[in-house]
Ligand code: SAH
Ligand code: SF4
């Protein structure tokens with residue numbers, strides 16, 4: 001979720017035969033919610049005749065969907081904008097238009113500041129106002145420098161087009177579906193509550209309708225998304241208050257939908273009903289991303305995570321009792337202000353105690369406007385780097401051990417796309433590892449029984465069980 005992804009939208013639509021269609025190039029940084037939003041924005045633009053291109057030079061509109069989570073992520077956007085400025089100039093000298101837009105969390109956090117720092121930018125649009133993108137783009141094409149960063153009152157999802165069949169088919173057999181946005185937790189290191197606003201849950205009927213459309217477009221696996229996806233709540237068709245567990249159970253009844261996942265979860269919101277879903281739903285994959293950030297109670301308190309390590313460990317125990325086959329994944333921050341060597345050792349001990357199948361770890365990055373930025377005792381960069389290296393070594397070893405333990409197991413594999421070698425497809429194991437297997441292209445979307453034969457550093461290899 002946290003690695004940068006350059007994600008190009010490809011549209012199966014052909015443009016009008018006579019008027020060449022305008023082309024949009026979308027580049028996505030940050031988390032899966034941005035990936036989902038980029039698709040919704042390209043869908044909205046396609047109603048205005050835009051087609052997606054993966055050739056930057058061909059684009060009439062370049063949209064960067066940005067991430068503000070760490071300083072490096074945000075700075076990357078400005079260096080990209082510098083390069084785009086040159087391209088825009090070159091195109092202008094040939095009399096060709098190139099509108100440059102910035103969406104996502106940097107747009108929300110920095111707004112007008114982006115126009116000041118990056119003179120080539122024509123349009124800045126925050127995550128709450130994506131439904132206004134087509135209209136904002138029209139204004140930008142007329143020469144206005146547009147900034148849309150209010151927290152819109154209307155529901156953007158109601159105004160954005162739902163996933164359409166042809167585009168869904170082109171995007172593959174797995175899909176993201178945002179069910180919850182925003183965050184009210186205010187961890188002291190984090191910008192998300194400011195960039196994405198307050199927690200909002202999408203209504204059950206809207207989610208079901210989108211899920212059914214996705215399945216109609218050939219999707220077999222849906223990952224429900226939210227910054228705090230397990231804080232999702234709504235009113236069920238039965239009039240009861242529903243939590244994520246109820247929503248998953250209802251989605252489990254959608255014909256043709258074979259697998260469900262969800263991310264990212266906060267330990268405070270893992271309720272009994274959701275744990276029960278892991279116990280009883282075969283369609284719910286045994287994988288859980290449950291970030292803890294630190295193994296030191298003192299640091300957890302300073303981070304405002306609002307739970308202790310003992311509570312986290314007890315929770316992990318409960319979930320593993322419900323689903324013994326569960327693979328756990330997590331996020332960690334090293335070098336939060338005031339973190340001592342002993343605090344860091346506590347994090348190492350927690351990782352040893354839990355055993356992660358996968359994990360993401362980061363050096364603390366001080367973010368303007370967050371309470372963490374005002375704390376004293378910032379940890380020197382070289383100390384952070386050393387701690388990160390030690391933690392990552394441990395986590396990589398755990399990931400390798402987990403993969404090695406998979407060898408010999410028989411699993412159901414959802415075939416997703418062509419593999420690296422001809423005659424191979426790659427799919428995901430229930431625990432989200434890529435698995436390579438000999439299979440025909442026509443089998444994409446099938447779920448087949450395979451036996452894991454080998455574990456490589458980043459993927460598994462398997463043979464088909466006749
Ligand atoms: N809502 C999720 C996290 C979303 S942000 C949760 O609460 O678990 C994804 C990850 O980025 C976080 O889990 C954290 O590990 C990391 N992160 C967030 N802010 C950061 C910062 N200022 N410096 C370093 N890492 C950060
Ligand atoms: Fe950020 Fe904390 Fe909210 Fe996660 S729960 S998005 S880390 S403020």
Ligand code: F3S
Nearest residue numbers: 030031067068069105
């Ligand atoms: Fe980044 Fe915004 Fe996602 S800050 S991690 S793109 S919510």
